[in-house]
Amino acid sequence: MRIGQLAERTGVSRRLLRYYEEQGLLTPSRSANGYREYGEAHVHVVEQITGLLDAGLPTRIIAQLLPCLDTSQSVYVSDVTPEMLATLRCEQARLSERIEFLTRNRDAIANYVDKVLSVKTAVRRNAD
Missing domain, CATH: 1.20.5 (Single alpha-helices involved in coiled-coils or other helix-helix interfaces)
Known part of the structure; x- marks a missing residue:
């Protein structure tokens, strides 16, 4: 899906999705024409990011924490x-x-x- 579709699905603006990418929180793939491409897993990642931001965590901590979480929200202790x-x-x-x-x-x-x-x-x- 493209950035507009992800924005619609998650309720997060395109600008904020680009900011998440700049902060290393979200990593889309790129199509041949350079457009950002997102999969279903990105919807979950954006939900995690917004949930963690709503909880008051700063992006620098979210960036450290996200790689430790998988889609079932299991924490990998070897990375801590x-x-x-x-x-x-x-x-x-x-x-x-x-x-x-x-x-x-x-x-x-x-x-x-x-x-x-x-x-x-x-x-x-x-x-x-």
């Missing part, structure tokens, strides 16, 4: 250096803190919505 492991532990701790923060915010918003709905229901009952 002590430095990479330390970096991933730091990122894991940072993400855990972020998850706790987001969970607190989600729960606070849910509590607020519940209270607003309770007040609206009480007002409606009093009006009837």
Whole structure:
């Protein structure tokens, strides 16, 4: 598939796909006319990249991590250096803190919505 088709399938812009390629995160093959050619596996790779970016990992870490992941998301321990492991532990701790923060915010918003709905229901009952 061409870059436009990959963009459609993944919801990632062509420009961002080219950026992923520049960063070494995505490696398309080239057709005889020089067009980028992507296979089904690239859809999965782009999904992994966007998921890791959404989780807050920087592209420099994603570039190190992607080769360790296959389509079943199995990690090959032979490729993990002590430095990479330390970096991933730091990122894991940072993400855990972020998850706790987001969970607190989600729960606070849910509590607020519940209270607003309770007040609206009480007002409606009093009006009837």
